[in-house]
Structure formats: C-alpha cells, structure tokens
Amino acid sequence: DIVLTQSPLSLPVTPGEPASISCRSTQSLLFSNGYNYLNWYLQKPGQSPQLLIYLGSIRASGVPDRFSGSGSGTDFTLKISRVEAEDVGLYYCMQSVQTWAITFGQGTRLEIK
Amino acid sequence: EVQLVQSGAEVKKPGTTVKLSCSFSGYTFTDHYIHWLQQAPGKVPEWMGLVHPEDGETIYAEKFQGRVAMTADTSTDTAYMELRSLRSEDTALYYCATEKSGGFHHWGQGTLVTVSS
Numbered sequence: 001d002i003v004l005t006q007s008p009l010s011l012p013v014t015p016g017e018p019a020s021i022s023c024r025s026t027q028s029l030l031f032s033n034g035y036n037y038l039n040w041y042l043q044k045p046g047q048s049p050q051l052l053i054y055l056g057s058i059r060a061s062g063v064p065d066r067f068s069g070s071g072s073g074t075d076f077t078l079k080i081s082r083v084e085a086e087d088v089g090l091y092y093c094m095q096s097v098q099t100w101a102i103t104f105g106q107g108t109r110l111e112i113k
Numbered sequence: 114e115v116q117l118v119q120s121g122a123e124v125k126k127p128g129t130t131v132k133l134s135c136s137f138s139g140y141t142f143t144d145h146y147i148h149w150l151q152q153a154p155g156k157v158p159e160w161m162g163l164v165h166p167e168d169g170e171t172i173y174a175e176k177f178q179g180r181v182a183m184t185a186d187t188s189t190d191t192a193y194m195e196l197r198s199l200r201s202e203d204t205a206l207y208y209c210a211t212e213k214s215g216g217f218h219h220w221g222q223g224t225l226v227t228v229s230s
Contacts, residue, residue, distance in 0.1 A: 037215040048208055048223055049158060054216030061218070092157065096215040100172050102148075102160035 002027045002095050004105035011110045019080040021108045023093035028073045029056070030097075037097035040069055040078045044089040052091075053078065085112055115139040117209055117221035124227045125199050132195040133224050135209035142190040143167040146212045149183060149194045152223075153205040163212070164192060199228045 003026045013019045021040075029036045036056035041049040051060040053069035056076060066081040080087060093105040120134040135147070149161040162173035166185035173181055182195045192209055207224045210217035 035215075039216040041217075048220040049217070050220070051216050051218050054218075055214055058214075060216065094217075096212075099163070101174065104157045104159070107157055 001101045002029075002098055002103050004093050004095060004103060006091075006093060006105035006108050009106065009108055011108055012113045013080075013083045013110060014113045015085060016082050019083050019087075019110060021078045021091055021093075021110075023071075023076045023078070023105050025074040025076075025095060028097075029076075029095050030073050036072050036076070037095055038069075038071070038076050039094045039096065040067075041092045041094060042087070042089050043092065047089075049092065083110070083112070088112055115211070115219045117211065117219055119207075119209060119221035119224045122225040122227070124229065127200055127228055127230055129199055130195060130197045131199060131226055132193055133207055133209075133226070135192045135194075135221050137190045137192070137211075140211075142185070142187060147183075147185060147192045148210050148212055148217060149181075150208045150210065151203075151205045152208065153202070156205075158208070161194070161207075166192065196226075199226075201228050204228045 005024045007022045029038045038056045040053040043049040057069045068079045070077050091108045096102050116138045118136045123131050125131050143166045146163045146165050148163045150158045152158045161177050164171050164183040164185050171183050180197045185192045204227050209221040211219045
C-alpha cells in the first residue's frame with residue numbers, strides 16, 4: 001500500500017498567520033490522465049471529515065480561498081494563507097490513485113496559539 | 114442539498130454481525146461510488162471499501178476482505194455495510210461518503226459501533 005507521511009504532526013499557529021502542511025507519498029500519485037489523486041481533509045472536533053482539496057489543487061465546493069493545495073508526484077503541500085480560529089482540527093491527506101487501497105496520512109493537528 | 118443520513122449507534126457482542134445504513138438525498142444515487150470508512154477512537158480514518166450503486170460493483174480493502182459486504186438499494190437510495198465476526202478492535206465510528214474525481218465530497222454523520230461482551 002501507498003504510505004503517506006505528513007509533517008508537522010502538530011502545528012500551533014497565531015491567527016492571521018500562514019500555515020503549511022506537507023504530505024509525502026511512497027509512490028507517485030500522478031495518474032495517466034494528468035491529475036494527482038491527492039486530497040486534503042479537515043476533521044473538526046466531533047465532526048465528520050470535510051473535503052478541502054481534491055486532485056491535488058482543486059478547492060472543494062464552499063471551501064474558502066485561503067486554502068490552497070499544490071504539488072505533484074510524491075510531494076504535496078496544503079497552505080492556509082491566514083489562519084482563522086475556525087481552522088482548528090486535524091488535517092489529513094489521502095491518496096486515491098490506488099482505488100483498491102485508499103490510504104490516509106497520519107494527520108496534522110492545527111491549534112491556535 | 115446533498116445529504117447522507119446514517120443509522121443510529123449499535124452495541125454488539127464479539128462474534129456477531131452489524132449492518133449499517135446510509136440514506137442519500139439531493140443527488141442521483143447511481144452517479145457516484147459510495148465508500149465506507151472506519152475511524153477507531155483517536156485514530157486516522159481507514160478505508161474499508163466501495164460500492165457502485167449502478168451495478169453493485171464492490172472493492173474491499175484487504176484488511177476487511179471476507180468479513181465485509183457492501184450493497185446499494187436503488188429503490189430506496191440507501192447503501193448498506195455489513196461487518197461480520199465483530200471483535201473489540203471494530204469499536205469505531207463508521208462513515209459513508211460519496212466520491213467524485215477521487216475525493217470524498219459528502220460524508221454521513223457517522224455511526225458509532227461498540228463491540229463489547
């Protein structure tokens with residue numbers, strides 16, 4: 001199975017400051033159609049995960065534009081341009097290039113300083 | 114508005130079977146794959162498998178092969194996930210989610226399954 005490694009695992013951020021999370025894969029997530037099958041989710045306390053970014057860089061419906069995704073192949077990054085209090089929670093990357101063996105990163109906990 | 118509503122919490126004894134449901138509204142049920150995920154307390158979500166409502170095609174994660182069955186009823190727009198031979202490690206929240214372009218765009222609220230003797 002593809003292993004995704006996130007860093008950092010804990011991310012204290014001052015409101016209004018930027019934040020960045022890395023996700024590295026043991027195999028390329030670039031499919032033959034030219035898209036990277038890498039997603040980012042936020043799970044707020046007590047809630048279901050919510051999709052932020054899919055296909056590496058496309059914001060999901062309703063996601064604020066302060067969230068952006070980039071990268072290709074095996075290295076990906078989620079950036080928050082200006083962190084807000086409501087962004088607190090666990091961030092996961094997930095690969096779906098192997099539809100038969102979808103895997104998640106171990107999660108990054110974002111907290112407000 | 115797309116909504117996925119899952120069935121209520123379950124308490125089961127080890128060795129028994131649980132069957133969870135996920136009811137869909139707000140979109141065409143047969144248009145997208147439906148995935149199920151397990152999230153043990155304090156853990157990362159784990160993908161269990163998928164079902165395609167249009168033709169019943171299923172793919173299961175190796176970890177759950179032989180113990181899980183996923184189905185979809187197009188007459189009621191409801192998906193089901195059955196997990197057999199329950200053990201204490203199956204105590205978890207179970208989510209259904211719809212997939213489009215590789216991402217899980219809509220999620221159910223989750224169903225808590227507790228396995229205890």
